[in-house]
Amino acid sequence: xxxxxxxxxxxxxxxxxxxxxxxxxxxxxxxxxxxxxxxxxxxxxxxxxxxxxxxxxxxxxxxxxxxxxxxxxxxxxxxxxxxxxxxxxxxxxxxxxxxxxxxxxxxxxxxxxxxxxxxxxxxxxxxxxxxxxxxxxxxxxxxxxxxxxxxxxxxxxx
Numbered sequence: 001x002x003x004x005x006x007x008x009x010x011x012x013x014x015x016x017x018x019x020x021x022x023x024x025x026x027x028x029x030x031x032x033x034x035x036x037x038x039x040x041x042x043x044x045x046x047x048x049x050x051x052x053x054x055x056x057x058x059x060x061x062x063x064x065x066x067x068x069x070x071x072x073x074x075x076x077x078x079x080x081x082x083x084x085x086x087x088x089x090x091x092x093x094x095x096x097x098x099x100x101x102x103x104x105x106x107x108x109x110x111x112x113x114x115x116x117x118x119x120x121x122x123x124x125x126x127x128x129x130x131x132x133x134x135x136x137x138x139x140x141x142x143x144x145x146x147x148x149x150x151x152x153x154x155x156x157x158x
Contacts, residue, residue: 003158006075009068010088010151010158016065017095017151020058021144028137035134040126047130048117051110062102066095069151076158084157091150098143101136109133 035043069092076085109129116122123129 002075002079003081006072006079006081006084006088006158007155009072009075010155013065013068013072013088013091014148014151014155016061016068017144017147019061020065020098021141021148023054023058024137024140024144027134028141032134032137035130041122043130044113044122044126045117045120047133048113048115052114052117055110055114062099065147066092066099069095069147072151072154076154079158081158084154087150087153087157089150091147091154094143094146094150098140098147101139101143105136106133106140 035047038046069088073085073088073092076082076088109132112123112129113133116126
């Protein structure tokens with residue numbers, strides 16, 4: 001029973017974090033290139049409205065992914081599956097680190113861009129803001145990838 005619960009929780013964590021990973025991959029692979037062709041106002045308004053909706057709609061995926069990854073780790077420990085617990089624990093560590101990047105770097109930029117999109121007033125440092133946001137994408141993608149791999153390994157080891 002404990003092993004099945006741990007597996008189900010890890011699968012739920014993969015599904016939730018997969019949405020975040022896909023969003024980050026899309027930003028890294030597509031949006032960064034698109035933004036290079038847009039002027040500062042277009043980038044800021046597009047990103048601002050994107051963050052407006054993303055900041056409203058993505059938290060259930062992010063929080064749900066972290067919570068289910070933590071619970072998968074706990075249930076793997078309770079089931080006596082130490083290897084799976086370590087793998088899921090690595091996933092949790094990667095997700096917490098991802099959250100740190102988000103809170104410290106991305107969220108402040110999101111807030112400025114959302115305000116700019118809503119007011120129509122483009123900040124003088126618009127491109128620098130977008131560049132700062134873009135600068136952490138490789139880390140965000142890598143951390144989500146590590147989390148997904150850790151959770152997949154946990155499922156295999158449970």
